[in-house]
């Protein structure tokens with residue numbers, strides 16, 4: 001009978017609060033301390049080094065692969081068996097909080113400490129890792145490190161991706177000293193578990209701390225550049241303008257209409273980046289670039305939404321006499337998580353007398369990539385204020401973090417003792 005363990009909640013919270021200071025900034029919009037730790041920046045490098053220190057202090061064997069993913073191994077009795085892997089990411093968006101990704105990494109390290117304290121030896125190796133550039137906000141595609149590990153993105157392509165200053169992933173890995181030599185197509189784990197804040201309202205509305213995640217909705221990222229013609233704001237008649245800003249703005253409005261219409265199911269659309277070039281008050285903008293982030297729990301309706309958007313833009317561009325170019329940044333289908341692993345999580349939560357709900361993930365996660373090579377599922381942890389995230393307002397209580405990590409610890413323990 002596998003033992004039940006309880007993680008040290010204060011120790012976990014201490015590491016969460018320490019890591020959030022790496023890349024901390026004063027956020028004007030909220031008046032709070034946020035976290036800005038974009039992938040492979042100096043802040044990310046410092047956080048990576050701190051996590052490696054914690055891993056080493058816990059007696060783990062640490063390795064870095066060629067895309068900068070970091071794994072730390074706690075040896076089991078039979079090292080020939082595939083390991084049980086925990087993980088997530090420690091890079092953040094530019095207006096990030098203290099929990100997105102870090103809870104799954106620091107929670108995994110806390111699981112290792114807890115097993116050490118309890119003197120527990122498992123049959124299988126247990127690993128905890130963090131993946132490179134999960135957010136995608138610096139190099140333009142999300143879940144980069146885990147997608148390379150899962151074989152969806154070739155290493156060479158990933159290495160060549162550049163940020164807005166033209167710096168490459170490969171160059172930045174070398175610069176921060178995380179250009180590892182372990183092969184990115186790592187030995188396939190027996191199972192992968194990721195503990196992550198929900199980043200939405202489902203758990204809070206249900207009044208529970210814990211969620212068992214059934215899968216991740218589809219994601220589509222595209223960049224649309226509109227090329228019109230600069231002209232005088234005062235003298236140019238309306239009918240003879242080629243206004244790039246007008247077309248870009250019309251796309252934003254149309255996307256919202258598509259979501260509200262219900263014609264594309266539970267479509268969610270976001271234009272997070274809207275660049276209007278020089279931005280001169282008295283000049284009709286000749287260029288506009290927008291990013292379009294679409295999410296849908298239904299692959300067919302996602303395809304229908306992309307098709308409609310393409311037709312809409314083409315018709316509008318022709319009418320306005322502008323040219324458009326499209327760049328595909330990211331595209332992932334709906335990913336269902338392994339039912340067996342979900343059930344291990346559910347029965348573990350039951351054994352711990354922790355109520356939970358099952359839910360689809362609105363956000364993308366490394367788990368959706370690792371689900372390709374191995375049985376995978378996630379534990380969600382409830383957030384305050386409707387679970388708001390990707391903002392310094394992101395917050396989960398010490399107890400919610402502790403409950404989620406207790407489920408992680410005991411589920412990993414059960415899986416690591418399976419023959």
Ligand code: HGY
Nearest residue numbers: 134135142363364365
């Ligand atoms: O975009 C996402 O859903 C995740 O936060 N990278």
Ligand code: MN
Nearest residue numbers: 100101134365
């Ligand atoms: Mn995340």
Ligand code: MN
Nearest residue numbers: 093100135390
């Ligand atoms: Mn995120």
